[in-house]
Amino acid sequence: MEQEEKVLNPQESLRVIRETIDLAKRGVGESGFQFLLWGWLVVAASLAEYYMLVNGYGVRAHLAWMLMPVVGMPVSLIYEIRRDRKQKERNTIREWYGYLWLGFGISLILALVTSILRQTPPVPMVLIVAGFATFMSGILIRFRPLVFGGIVLWLGAALCLAVAVREHSLVEAGAIALGYLVPGYMLNQKTRKNHA
Amino acid sequence: MLKELDPLLLSQLRLAIMSYLMVAREAEFNALREQTGATAGNLSAQISKLQEAGYLEVEKTFRNNYPLTVCRVTERGVEAFEAFYKDLKTYFGQ
Numbered sequence: 001m002e003q004e005e006k007v008l009n010p011q012e013s014l015r016v017i018r019e020t021i022d023l024a025k026r027g028v029g030e031s032g033f034q035f036l037l038w039g040w041l042v043v044a045a046s047l048a049e050y051y052m053l054v055n056g057y058g059v060r061a062h063l064a065w066m067l068m069p070v071v072g073m074p075v076s077l078i079y080e081i082r083r084d085r086k087q088k089e090r091n092t093i094r095e096w097y098g099y100l101w102l103g104f105g106i107s108l109i110l111a112l113v114t115s116i117l118r119q120t121p122p123v124p125m126v127l128i129v130a131g132f133a134t135f136m137s138g139i140l141i142r143f144r145p146l147v148f149g150g151i152v153l154w155l156g157a158a159l160c161l162a163v164a165v166r167e168h169s170l171v172e173a174g175a176i177a178l179g180y181l182v183p184g185y186m187l188n189q190k191t192r193k194n195h196a
Numbered sequence: 197m198l199k200e201l202d203p204l205l206l207s208q209l210r211l212a213i214m215s216y217l218m219v220a221r222e223a224e225f226n227a228l229r230e231q232t233g234a235t236a237g238n239l240s241a242q243i244s245k246l247q248e249a250g251y252l253e254v255e256k257t258f259r260n261n262y263p264l265t266v267c268r269v270t271e272r273g274v275e276a277f278e279a280f281y282k283d284l285k286t287y288f289g290q
Contacts, residue, residue: 007207016211017215020212020215091221092220
């Protein structure tokens, strides 16, 4: 049977395009989980490192960062694999989003290797790179708190110039709490509302 | 003078399918049904029209022994959508 379709006027056409594209953007499937996972891990590692530095653990304090590869990477990977299995579509924005965070990962490793080899403080570089990825994520999925989150991380990098290197861990914990965790919780809440 | 808009895209469901696929480059039939809220019969009819016009290509395969229909926008579909959007904007003097 021939199906009749509602004929649109130009105004309605524009509305349909905008609404549908907005819907497709939600298909990025970013629920804030990754921001919450990495946010809490960075805050925990930064505070543990700071505690160990002020209590005379010396270079062993940096071992706190082992939380990242040991806990963060497997949990993050399992989450992404599970989410991909549920996906029924390819989504251009999700692909860009994935490449953005892949680029972040590569930049982060290069920044960390450079800072270890050159013996320069790693935190400002980490915050600059994370700030850029967070800022761009906010632009891609049109979520303003993430854009502000990126700016907070950049400000944290600038603040590092004004404090002693030992205090960088504290600046990092604060910047990540405001720039990652706050928008992460807001995004999580928004996703739950959309699915309710 | 205002251009005449592509009549094929002046339909709520067809325009929604094309807009969605402009972002999600390809989508399973069921995903499109969920996103547009259309009935399977209507969605199938409108996809066929877009396919006949060369705006979409439809691939029918199997997954775990179940039929799977995947739709994607063709180059011609992208051009038609972009032209439609451009013409639409001239209506609003943008």
